[in-house]
Amino acid sequence: MAAMRLSNFYLPTLKETPGEAQIASHRFMLRSGMIRQQAAGIYAWLPLGMRVLTKIENIVREEQNRAGAVELLMPTIQPGSLWEESGRFDAYGPEMLRIKDRHGRDMLYGPTNEEMITEIVRASTKSYKQLPKMLYHIQWKFRDELRPRFGVMRGREFLMKDTYSFDASPEDARKSYLKMFAAYLRTFKRMGLETVPVKADPGPIGGDLTHEFVVLAENGESDVFLDKDLLGRTVPDASTDFSGDLEPVFKEWTSLYAGTDEVHDEAAWAEVPEDRKLSLRGIEVGHIFYFGTKYSEPMRARVQTADGKEVDMEMGSYGIGVSRLLGALIEAHHDDDGPKWPVSVAPFHVGLINLKPGDEAADQLCEKLEAAFEKAGVEVLYDDTSDRAGEKFARMDLCGLPHVVTVGPRGIKAGEVEWKNRGSGEKSGLPIEGAAEKIIAEVQNKLATLSA
């Protein structure tokens, strides 16, 4: 249902900022009633936050499907025995939440799923003919961080999309990697986020096939160095053929210098022209990684090749921090009054304020607008409460809906409603006739542009 009345919604906003919230995203998520903390780094998702989370999740899902990945769902609780196989049950530190079931068996709340997906795939994949495969799931994970902070940006429980690729050769694995690379560019763009893929630390495995996708923001946790000319590059459009050659896309985005501080190369950096050097903070929202046979080898996940040999499957994993993205989005888009949600992830597209519920003309007009939005599939939050005007405006700003339509007796007398664009702050009077149509067109155009 596209229309929701505030009187029926659950929107516990806070006028004052809770003491623990240090950065904008955390502050606004608490204040606008999106989340409520239940323990350190563990949050309940209230209706407003839930709506954004679901939208982000769906964009991620659509782009994964487009790239050819197939969705499944693995459990949050895993048997420890699985992790004995890879050797990580002992190797993983105290971030892994270990629990025992009633029989005293070792269990754990999954911090990641490489072992499990490898077990699933090896069980029934015996031939190179069954590859390539890309499988993903969107699931809650838990890492018992020493120090959770910044709200959902670094919680202990978090929602994550994880894709795992399985190929019969390193050459094919590279193709899988490129599919995810291109899919990530699209995914973040659709959310109205500008991200840059930067070289990441490949760890002991080596190679150059690992990138972090970072949102450039003041409150980022990682230092990145990049060539300014990378900003604003072309993102592959909706007609992109993911089964075709994606090397040009990869090249477009990786031929200029971009790296995290961990892999920073002073020599290469020195060659970047001074006026193009950008050194700033970023929020990591995605990480893609080709790791070869790290898990398939110890777990004996193998296929037979055309010439009859048995080989370990070549694997990669590709994560997107779904819940973290809420924080990153707010860090990237907000002002003093609240978040400014891009229309594709906004909890509602339009906020409709009735300044005088009970006034027949105002009520009728609001209901008419509400119905028009609903019919067009434009999501509207209708503030039908009898709260004071100032409170309604402030609350709507705090919610950050892209468009706010204000209806009041004064405007009606003049034959107008007020239309505010939350992003730009622009306000204008709209003739009542055709007002809904104009805003609907605006929303639909913007949505189309973002998903193009």
Next chain:
RNA sequence: CGGGGCGUAGCGCAGCCUGGUAGCGCAUCUGUUUUGGGAACAGAGGGUCGCAGGUUCGAAUCCUGCCGCCCCGACCA
């Protein structure tokens, strides 16, 4: 895990040093007046003062232990 800080009403805080039976602002409820950017006045409700021991005639306040939360650092998506 090293260092620091904080737990008092839904939220933000005072009271603690110097023990005497809990307070302010916001929010909530009632009434009146208001009504286009988080109203005014009057009244009301709401608290095991994080938990457990101890000292004392008496503990939010002093002592001990535990728990929780936050900040800086190291670590991490």
